[in-house]
Amino acid sequence: MALLVNPWSMKVIKVILLSYIISNLFVQSANSAKTRHLKWKVEYLHWSPDGVESVVMGINGQFPGPTIRARAGDTINIELTNKLPTEGVVIHWHGIRQIGTPWADGTASISQCAINPGETFVYNFKVDKAGTYFYHGHYGMQRSAGLYGSLIVDVAEGEREIIHYNGAFDILLTDWWHKASHEQEVDLSSNPMRWIGEPQTLLINGRGQFNCSLAAQYSNSTENPCTLRGGEQYAPEILHVLPNKTYRLRIASSTALASLNLAIGNHKMVVVEADGNYVQPFTVDNLDIYSGESYSVLFTTNQDPSKNYWISVNVRGRKPQTPPALALLHYPNTHISTLPTSAPPVAPRWDDYDVSKSFTKKLLGLVGPTNPQPPPTSDRRIILLNTQNFIDGYTRWSINNVSLVLPSTPYLGAIKYGLNGAFDQNPPPDRYNYTYDVTVPAANQNSAYGSGVYNLTFGTTVDVVLQNANAIKANVSEIHPWHLHGHDFWVLGYGEGKFDEETDVAKFNLRDPPLKNTAVVYPFGWTALRFVTDNPGVWAFHCHIEPHLHMGMGVIFAEGVDRVGRIPVEAMACGLTGKMLMNSNVRH
Numbered sequence: 001m002a003l004l005v006n007p008w009s010m011k012v013i014k015v016i017l018l019s020y021i022i023s024n025l026f027v028q029s030a031n032s033a034k035t036r037h038l039k040w041k042v043e044y045l046h047w048s049p050d051g052v053e054s055v056v057m058g059i060n061g062q063f064p065g066p067t068i069r070a071r072a073g074d075t076i077n078i079e080l081t082n083k084l085p086t087e088g089v090v091i092h093w094h095g096i097r098q099i100g101t102p103w104a105d106g107t108a109s110i111s112q113c114a115i116n117p118g119e120t121f122v123y124n125f126k127v128d129k130a131g132t133y134f135y136h137g138h139y140g141m142q143r144s145a146g147l148y149g150s151l152i153v154d155v156a157e158g159e160r161e162i163i164h165y166n167g168a169f170d171i172l173l174t175d176w177w178h179k180a181s182h183e184q185e186v187d188l189s190s191n192p193m194r195w196i197g198e199p200q201t202l203l204i205n206g207r208g209q210f211n212c213s214l215a216a217q218y219s220n221s222t223e224n225p226c227t228l229r230g231g232e233q234y235a236p237e238i239l240h241v242l243p244n245k246t247y248r249l250r251i252a253s254s255t256a257l258a259s260l261n262l263a264i265g266n267h268k269m270v271v272v273e274a275d276g277n278y279v280q281p282f283t284v285d286n287l288d289i290y291s292g293e294s295y296s297v298l299f300t301t302n303q304d305p306s307k308n309y310w311i312s313v314n315v316r317g318r319k320p321q322t323p324p325a326l327a328l329l330h331y332p333n334t335h336i337s338t339l340p341t342s343a344p345p346v347a348p349r350w351d352d353y354d355v356s357k358s359f360t361k362k363l364l365g366l367v368g369p370t371n372p373q374p375p376p377t378s379d380r381r382i383i384l385l386n387t388q389n390f391i392d393g394y395t396r397w398s399i400n401n402v403s404l405v406l407p408s409t410p411y412l413g414a415i416k417y418g419l420n421g422a423f424d425q426n427p428p429p430d431r432y433n434y435t436y437d438v439t440v441p442a443a444n445q446n447s448a449y450g451s452g453v454y455n456l457t458f459g460t461t462v463d464v465v466l467q468n469a470n471a472i473k474a475n476v477s478e479i480h481p482w483h484l485h486g487h488d489f490w491v492l493g494y495g496e497g498k499f500d501e502e503t504d505v506a507k508f509n510l511r512d513p514p515l516k517n518t519a520v521v522y523p524f525g526w527t528a529l530r531f532v533t534d535n536p537g538v539w540a541f542h543c544h545i546e547p548h549l550h551m552g553m554g555v556i557f558a559e560g561v562d563r564v565g566r567i568p569v570e571a572m573a574c575g576l577t578g579k580m581l582m583n584s585n586v587r588h
């Protein structure tokens, strides 16, 4: 039987249907946050990141690990199984603040027990803010072993980006050694210490060239040209672009050591984002990026479309012994294999810190709802002097004369359950001896191991001033990029020499400081940061140079731990929290 519908009732039905669809659309965009379920296996793989076959730490058969893509407000749920035969593992989600989930921060001995071989740990956390992030191992030197990948958070469904572009690329920068990370660990922990030296290769999305150079024909050295067929694991990254478009290039650095500089031949870049926060846009020819940082730049493909262009990445801040990493910007009117007509762009001289400082000082916050201004004053100021020391002949880095050693019970559970035997109960000092001369090697090079915690009062404003000094060798002071877990901080200022509380505080930028999670302290200088203790948890604050953290260069902040919710037992099944759990089970 045919359904008889008169034209008028058809109209009514259409209106009802339409309003239903529209109202549903609104409901959908309001609750569109998703949970993204992922199943990961961390494993060792044979891989050839730079043409030399090595063993890398990969995820699900990939190196670098898979890129996570999500939208602001989404929940990431990763079932992570440790397929490493004989060692534990954890993964840190760098730049994600873990608001309400401090046990998911992925820091061994701090937020959780390392995941044992064969076991699975579920990382469940919210990505609350759009931006360019990455993830990496945070146990021993597993970042050096290759455990890393990109984590990109787009704006929430239905929201508009405040920057406009036609396409986007993600680049993760890392450095690579041919010596295995375990041997590096032993070298660094020996007496006398054996330094790891400069990396053999710089990698762009896990790709570099060691035995050959893509740019051999432009140099007068004796480098071998690469004979690549394409498809090799060490073939360069190629960014395919169309002419006269604007692209967003997301750049993150998870290097173990190297400070880097990135340039695109013939193309200017407009810096728009740093560490997941918008910045006031500024134009550059090249950009400095330290380990732990991320940036977004916009570039416009306004160059001759019958050519390809280099993207080159060079070492800064340490005397380079590593050739640049190269990628290609490919316009459609030319073949992919056509090399650019000129040599790759060169970086500023490695020790031209004036260039670095002028770049860093151009980073200013885009003041607005997503980038609030800092509180005008702080409740506590902690000044952290870093020194390179000896303890019983072992070379260490110390902060206010304490060289961090991580305990076997993770701090988070230990503090929440009052297990005082888990770590040093004496908090480290808020100040160093102000008579210390930062311009020369220490008169007394002794230091002490420690695992104490800075207890920060919840809901207060804390200033941290990083104070650099001369290392063990005369006339040497190194770059240290410091990364804070659980927070973004405002970078209030940089200065030369010794930070002076009388005069330098008055010069803080309180109007438009950038919000970041990693900030560099320059040789013989200081850097001042401010943050609000609004995120219950235990958070590491450390030099992001992996061997430096291994040698003690970090501190631990605890805030509002009594407010932390139920810590998953899987995060505590070791050390004294493990014993506590076993005893409580016996009672049941």
Ligand SMILES: O=C1O[C@H]([C@@H](O)CO)C(O)=C1O
Pocket (backbone or CB within 6 Å): 195, 471, 478, 548
């Ligand atoms: O921590 C380090 O140790 C070496 C050097 O200072 C001693 O060999 C170096 O360059 C570092 O960054």
